[in-house]
Amino acid sequence: MYGGGQVFEPSSTNNELLKDEDPKKLAEFEARIARGEKIEPKDWMPKLYRKQLIRMIEQHAHSEIIGSLPEGTWITxxxxxxxxxxxxxxxxxxxxxxxxxxxxxxxLGKSREQMIEDLITGKSKYSNIFNYPTFTWADSCFISWLVDAGAIVNQLANARGSYGPYCRALDRICAEESFHLKYGHHCVIHLATGTPKQRQMMQEAVNRWWAPMMHFFGPSDKISTHTEILTKWKVKMATNDECRQQFLDMYVPKIWELGLTIPDENLKKNEETGEWEFTEPDWEEFKRVINGDGPCNKERLAVRRTAEERGAWVRRALAAKTKGDKYVAPMA
Amino acid sequence: MSDFLKSLDPRINRLSIPAEFGSSFPEKDEKDQFITYEVFVQPKENKAMQHEGIVHAPTEEMAFLFAKEQFSRRGMSCVGIWVIKTTAIQVSPITENGEDIYDYINKEIMEGAEENGLSTYQVFQLAKRGKQHSLSGSVEANSFEEALWNAKNTFADDKPALNLWIVKEEDILKIEGDEFADIWNTLPDKKYRDAMDYKATEKIKKFKEEQQKA
Incomplete structure (x- = not known):
């Protein structure tokens, strides 16, 4: 699974990065993408492309690893x-x-260890939705079905992007997500068509998770020259609003058909425009939680940090076998 | 308990994690990330061994264990996995505009090559950007350069190869063949990992009918 809502802030450093690029190489790079060819690790690429991709793939990876925590708690x-x-x-x-x-x-040149360090120290982010707790089994069912469904919308878009290794990873991931989606739907159906108590449990979970789910795709994208470049380079493949609309279109009817309600009285499809209308999500809360003040931010990072600290002796013991081996970036 | 992090998750409560912790990264004498191994998987007898991705591991045996979990836990079958240290693979440049890399390999490439005695080299080719490298086969050679030349004479055909990876046979851990067949025997039993195992259309239909009656 994966949270969308990538916010690519235009900044002066980003403009600096772009200014120094060799125009001839840049033109060749853009022509390759325009032809629909993938970029591979050893190809020349603009510094800004490398930087944004690292940031995006890294956040995606962190979201997977942190996202396993609220569901993992329900295994036992x-x-x-x-x-x-x-x-x-x-x-x-x-x-x-x-x-x-x-x-x-x-x-792209950043080691896994450095990425994990940046996760634990709060330097890099992960999907905001995993900062909320799973009170009941029904919460875990909501995540399995609908958070994964949202993730698939994002991931299918990104799988058409320009960077070869990311696309290949996403193809593999999307194939596995189809099991998650079906499994999650199966769980939700079981509760929603079950006893009154089970139905109530499922409804309460929907009520709790709807706001984070709407936040999941991120605020409306500001269209700037910066996002235009990332779109041209096929780093950004769909706007946050497009992903949110697609999700609503595919899943709101499926939620309703189970007799569940959605806690937004303004939610409806405008038949003329074909767009879903809804109450504007509370973006202040979104920002507050992203910046560390959500119900579970502290716990999520503490758990990851503890795994890192308490696993260090295992890595040390095993590392004795690897003396003389030099780390290099993997190939594809 | 007040000194420990309180969670809804009983497993986390059992970990006794301090409630407060600093924001600095745990101190380390040196970086402790393992090196990477490239993983190749053969899904079926009549399919070529194909690059699937990487694992981080301290030894090649552990690389295999991680590779098995990561790349063969799903699917109906797997007949073999190779793991190779990333540093053991020699890589050619990648060509532009769909050109054949073999067109750039000529006999002069072998001049001044460091000869290490006759060995077997495995050759992987990339057919298209964005796809994965797959195994073409092996050649005998005295050096990587000679292996490139021999690969041209053995594998170059109508379809261009955009990029080559060449590996010495001795640098590959191969887990394949009858000896290891048991490892993947239980794969078809793991239907619970498969979307097909979660059918619910009937249940929804029945539910809707009951709702309409009520």
Missing amino acids: RAPGFKRKLALMAKVQDEVGHAQLLYGAAET
Whole structure:
């Protein structure tokens, strides 16, 4: 899974990065992308392209690894053996996705260790939605179905991007997400068509998660020359609003058909424009949580930090076997 | 308990994580990231071994264990995995405009090559940008340069190869063949990992019918 809402802030350093590029090489690079060819790690690329891709793939990887925590907590309490097996498989997939993505980002020249350090120290971000807690089993079902559904919308868009290693990782990830989506839907259907208590549990989860779900795709993109460049370079493949609309279009009817309600009385499809209308999400809360003041930010990072600290002796012991091996960036 | 982080997650409570921690990264004597290994997977007997991605590992045996979990835990079959240290792979430049890399390889390439005695080299080719490298086969040679030349004479055909990876046989950990077949025997049993195992159309249909009656 993965949270969207990439905000590519235009900044003076970014403009600086672009100013120094060799115009001939830049033109060749852009022509390659325009022809629909992929960029591979050893190809020449603008510094800004490298920087934004590292940032984007790294955030995606962090989201996978942190995103496995709110669901992972329900493995031991999942109802029944089959659900436990499935949830374990799903959580393993999420961590596996993080590994694939760290590998793709590493081909651009940032080591995995540096990325994990930046996650733990708060320098790099992950999807905001994972800063909310899963109170009940139904919360975990909501994530499995609908947060993953949102992630798939983003990931399918990004899989058409220009950077070869990221696209290949995403193809693999999307294939696995189809299991997550079906499994999550299966879980939600079971509760929504179950006893009154089960239905209530599922409805409460929808009520809790709707606001974070709308935040998930990020605020409306400001169209600037900067985002224009990233779109031209096929780093940014769809706007946040496009992803949000696509999600609403695909999943609101599926939620409604289960007799569940969505806690937004303004939510409806405008049949003339074909666009969904909704109450503007509370972007102040979004910013507050991204900046560290959400219900679970502290816990998520503390858990990751503890894993890093308490696993250090294992890495030290094993590292004794690798003396003389020099780390180089992986190839593809 | 007040000194420890409190969580809704019982597993996290059991970890006794301090409630407060600094913002600096845990101190390390030296960086402790493992090196990377490139992983190649053969999904079926009649398919070529193909590059799938990387794993970080301290040894090639552990690289294989990680590779098995990462790249063969899903799917109906797998018949073999190779792991190779990233540093053991020699890489050609990648060509422009779909040109064949073999067109750039001539006999002079072998001049001054460091000869190490006759060995087997495995050759991987890239057919298209964005795709993965796949195994073409092996050549015998005294050096990487000679292996390139021999690869041209053995594998160059109508379809251009854009990029080559060449690896000495001795640098590959191969887990394949009958000896290891048991490793992947249980793959078809893991249906719970597959989207097909979660059918619910009937349930929704029944639910809707009941709603309409009520």
